[in-house]
Amino acid sequence: MKYKVTNTFFTIMSLIWLLVLFIVVSAIEVSAATLHVGPSRTFTKPSQAAAEAQDGDIIEIDAATYQGDLATWTADNLTIKGVGGRAHLDVTGTTISNKKAIWVVQGNNTTIENIEFSGAKVPSHNGAGIRSEGDGLTVRYCYFHHNENGILESNRPNNEILVEYSEFAHQGYGDGYSHNIYIGRAKKFTLKYSYSHHSATGHLVKSRAAENHILYNRLSDEVDGTSSYVLDLPNGGRSYVIGNIMHQGKEASNNNLFSYAEEGNLNPEQALYVSGNTFVNDRSNGTAIKVVSNPMVKIVNNIFDGFSKTVVGDYQGEAVNNLSNDDVKFVDRDNHDYHLIATSPAIGSGVNPGTAQGISLMPVHEYVHPENSTQRQIVGTLDIGAYEYTGQTQTTYTIGVTAGVGGRISPTGTQVVAAGDDQSFTITPDSGYRLSNVFVDENSQGTITSYIFSNIQANHTIHATFEKTDAPSSPPPSTGFNLDNIPVNEHPLYIDKDGDGYGVGPTPNGPDADDTDPTVTTYDSAMARYGTMEALLNHLGYAPENIIYVDPSCMNSDLKC
Structure with a gap:
């Protein structure tokens, strides 16, 4: 009898444990839900999904413009992504009630993909596309533009941020204190395969993180950019800058392209490793790299094109085997194609850059525009700069x-x-x-x-x-008749070229771009109204036999003479 009771007891306990395990597994499965957002979905706005999201959920946002929608994401381990195209969060003209950002990310280990953020402005002039307030943020395939900051990080000492395959443009209030990307006193920041350009007086990339990895990006003022620094690491830190294209434009507001530790060596480690980059300057005078606070550095195999000074400041270590030359021989310097041509002195002039604290300084990828990368194909001896010459001329x-x-x-x-x-x-x-x-x-x-x-x-x-939008959708031409009032097929529609213009009209008396005859409209006026001549004729319902081409050259696909 004793044996039977004991056996029954263990049988019951086993069933209880199985039941508990089933409940736990079921709870995990239930929590990992996929929430769908879109104009025709149950959640029509991302903010509605943010209010319901639980740890581990996936939020899929249909490609559409979500005007004025703000969200705070509090759950952990979320994946939030645009589907069917890039979802656009446009808050232009919206009062941002949280006074921070379009999205405030407070949960940990959040991944955001394929989202566009624009229009963030707040009274303190630091409105962001994303304000990072949790620990662990990954952003990829996103586009930030016309905010005061693209991404703004909130000095989280355990926060690690990865940004890749993304574009940042036209951020900044204009006072020099807001930037395309601004990372606070985080643990680690990695930026890869991304394109940052046209900040309004601020920096294209600024990071106070203790550790930085700036790898294979295009950071560029372009023709008319007005950035301060292209790259600013104001508190130093252990930093790897490898394989980037960095361009300082003629309108840049600072002499220095890249600044290190200029606001004090506040991070626990001060070490800078710069390898295999292409630095280009179009300013009347410019310095490529300014180093402060006497860090350990290794600056090797970089191209410095157009600079009056290359590396300045106080540092330990070495700046060696860099090419400072105003005739590097790029494929198309004016249009920012910094691949090498066959006669470039950078070809075969590199040296093995070695490692730094266990991390190789050898460039293994190349930036591909826009926001992409490819494997670097080293042929023979390493080339200097961000691109390897492969012997194949690319048109x-x-x-x-x-x-x-x-x-x-x-x-x-x-x-x-x-x-x-x-x-x-x-x-x-x-x-x-x-x-x-x-x-x-x-x-x-x-x-x-x-x-x-x-x-x-x-x-x-x-x-x-x-x-x-308050303008008339189909404004009548400043000269000429109202095309909508032509009696369809009552008389021919003449299409002609006369003198210096094109035109259409109900009479053959020379429709002309300068003609003030009230029976005539100019070709440009017609195009402003209908887009193409074919659309105009379809709108009017003209039968082909009632269209007279005064000039046979008018008979082509767009009906333009």
């Missing part, structure tokens, strides 16, 4: 990207693209504006919101114009 072309007041084209700035590649663009109006027209190689495309150049074999341009 590149440029795409000039410009936008009028009221919107933007992404990616921004002149794009350098390899022959045969594709390049896509997204056109987005600002709050209070709408898209008016998009011109590709000066040809109107109408109000398209995206465009792809395929198999690129020539230089191109893309330009967008915008208008305020």
Whole structure:
């Protein structure tokens, strides 16, 4: 009898433990939910999902613009990502109630992917796309623009931040105290394969972290950028700067491109390792690297192009085997293509940079524009700078990207693209504006919101114009008749080129860009209204037999003479 009771007891206890295990596993499975956000979803705004998210959840946000939505993320181990394209958090003109950021991330170990942040402004002039207040943040494939700060970190001593494959542009209040990226007194900051440009007087990258890894990025003022420092590590720290392109523009507001420990050696370790970078200066005078507080340094295999001074300040260690030359022989310096051509003195001039505290200083990747990377292919002896010459000449072309007041084209700035590649663009109006027209190689495309150049074999341009939303959507031309009032098919529609202009009209008396005849509209006026001649004719419903081409050259795909 005693044996049977004992056996029954253990059987019951085993069942209880199995039940407890089942409940625990079930709870874990239930907690790891996927929350969907989108205009047609249960959660129509990211802030609604943030209020419901539990530890370990995945939040998928449909590609759309979420106007004026602010969120605070408090759960741990979240993955938040845009799906079907990049989700856009646009708070332009919004009063930010938390006085911090579009997203305040208070949970630990948060991953954010494929999100666009814009328009953050607060009374203290440090409004951010993301304010990092937890420990552990990964940001990838994101785009931050026209905020006062892109990412702002809140001096968390155990915080480790990784940013990769992301773009930062046009951040800054303009007072020099807000930046594209601003990392506080964190434990570690890593920036890889990213593109930071056009900060408003602030720095392209600023980090007070105890340890920094700045690897294979393009940090560039471009033609008209006004940054202070391209890279600022104001409290020093153990820092690795490897394989980057850093460009100081002619409008830069500071002589120094890269500054180390200028605000005091407050971090416990002071060591700087700079290997295999390309530094370029277009300012009238400029210093590549300014070092303060006597750290241990190794500065090796870097290109310094256009600088009056390369490395200045007090330091221990060595700055050796760097190329300081105003004729490095880049593929296209003016358009920021810093690959080497066959006659470059940088080819085969590198030395093995060795290691520093167990980390190799040998560059193993190269930045690929925009926001990408590739394996560095070393042929023979290492080359100096951020790019290895492989013996294969790569043909590149440029795409000039410009936008009028009221919107933007992404990616921004002149794009350098390899022959045969594709390049896509997204056109987005600002709050209070709408898209008016998009011109590709000066040809109107109408109000398209995206465009792809395929198999690129020539230089191109893309330009967008915008208008305020309170303006008439179809303004009548300043001269000419109202196209909507033409009696359809009652008389022919003449399409002609006369003198210095193009035009359409119900009479053959020379529609001209300078014509003030009230029976005529100019081609440009028609395009401003309908985008293309084909759209105009479809709108009017003209039968083909009632269209008269006075000049046969008008008979082409866009009906332009």
